[in-house]
Amino acid sequence: MAVIRGTKPTRAVLIALKRRMKVAQTGHSLLKMKRDGLMIEFFEVLNKAKTVRKELVESLLKAEQRLHMAMAIEGTVAINSVAYSLQKEPAIQLESRNIMGVVVPKITADAVQKKMYERGYGIIGTSSAIDEAAESYETLVDKIILAAEVETALIRLVEDIDSTKRRVNALEFKVIPDIKDTIKFIGMALEEMERDNVVKLKMLKGKSQRRVAEEEAKKEAAKAAEAAARASA
């Protein structure tokens, strides 16, 4: 039996513990539901993350091949020159959303996918190999942003599932049994105290009855002595 240390076996503590027990049991069942819900959400996000990661790798390979192709066709000299004409870098906006109490990021980016005439270089003096490489890298950046969002959500979910699981286990195997034991202990202690009181009361009652009987005996004796004196006189 694991009793919570320093607990005083009083009725007030017992009431408080019973209240705590109720809260712990409600919390336990809620956290269990949250854990199960998070697990379902986790597997959904995991599947999405797997798909996104696969697409990311495919996009990366395609972008690399297209860049190498552009470098072969146009030369690094031309590619570097064209790369200098980049007008604006994509701006990332970070927001947050809530999945069952877990705050996960929502990443959006501006100006990633551009129309070919908005990339900053002249169309006439460049080639389609450059367009294709630029387009592939724009797609890749989009995939990276999506992967960052999904994978961060996955990590946050795992962390939250882990802490929820720990809480559920702590409640299930430590907090609730301890409270139960303590309640039992206090109950027993209180019963003991009650029995003790009954005995004490009984003893007191016997004592007072004996005192009353003695006093009555004394009174009877005094009365008898008075009657004997009156008779002798």
Place this chain on the structure above:
Amino acid sequence: MPVLRLPKFGKPVKYAYITGRVRAMKTKLIPAEMYPRMMSMEMAEIARYLEETQYKDEIDALSKDYSGTELIEHATFANLAKTFRKLAEVSIDEPAFLILEYLRRWDVWNIKTLLRGKHYGASETEIMKYLVPAGELSAEHLDELAKKETVQDIISAFDGTDYASALAQYDGKNLAPLENALDKLYYFRMERSVGGTLSVGGGLLLKYVRREIDIRNLITLFRMNKAGVDAAIIQENLIPGGKLHDELSRMAGQPFGEFLRGLEGYPFWSSISDIATADVDAISRIEARLKAYLIRYAWALSNYHPLSILPVLGYMVSKETEVANIRKIVRGKEAGLPAELIEEQVVVA
């Protein structure tokens, strides 16, 4: 567009000297049969082979700054610049004028690189790495321009030149209109200067320039029609001039399938008909075929009149093709691209 003032060459033009020099220079080009062999060589073997060719000096000179494919690419560009400058130096009168007009494409390239570099905030040394002084602007002049602080300073340095009107298109943030204006100016000058020559071969050279304009416009149409860009925007990106300008301009903004059907029957169609389908995934394959078609057209023209500008044009196109072929092979091999992809891009006579 500025009004191009053509110089007057009073006496009949003699092309014997320059075509003789070009014939000699042509012997130094890498023979066509070497490309399939280079495809099967290791990188070190390719480098060793290039050390035995005209690229030796540039490879030796640049080996302290670059290595591997970077070295080969920079060395071939440096050799191209040296060869073209030599060609311009040894020619006089009309050939010199026409060669210089052709080589201005490298000036346009360099001006664009300078502006892009400054726009991005690249250092002077970085920018200089990507310049190819093969045109009228010397390496020293380009170095001075690279030292300028801002894009506007570079633009101001061209005040009073024919480039000024094109450079005035800069709006302070977007280089694309300026770049397009420079390219349009180049082709405008080419068409006007070649059209002004009365010597033998001038007519055929004009035909080549117009075909180059048509091919460039056609490539733009392929790129932009495939991307579904509006007709008005596409038309802004077409080079004025060329033989088929009006017909091509009408094709701007057409649905891709309809656009392809409209191309059937043109002389270049046979070179792309097998890959130009509505579901083509990479326009770069079509572009490679069209560029190869143009190169072969230049080679075919170069044999028409031996004592004219045409063999010189043939040589310049061959030299540019050689540099591009070497780069495609070494870069492609380094990146591990499939052999068929590299072969598709290499243009051999």
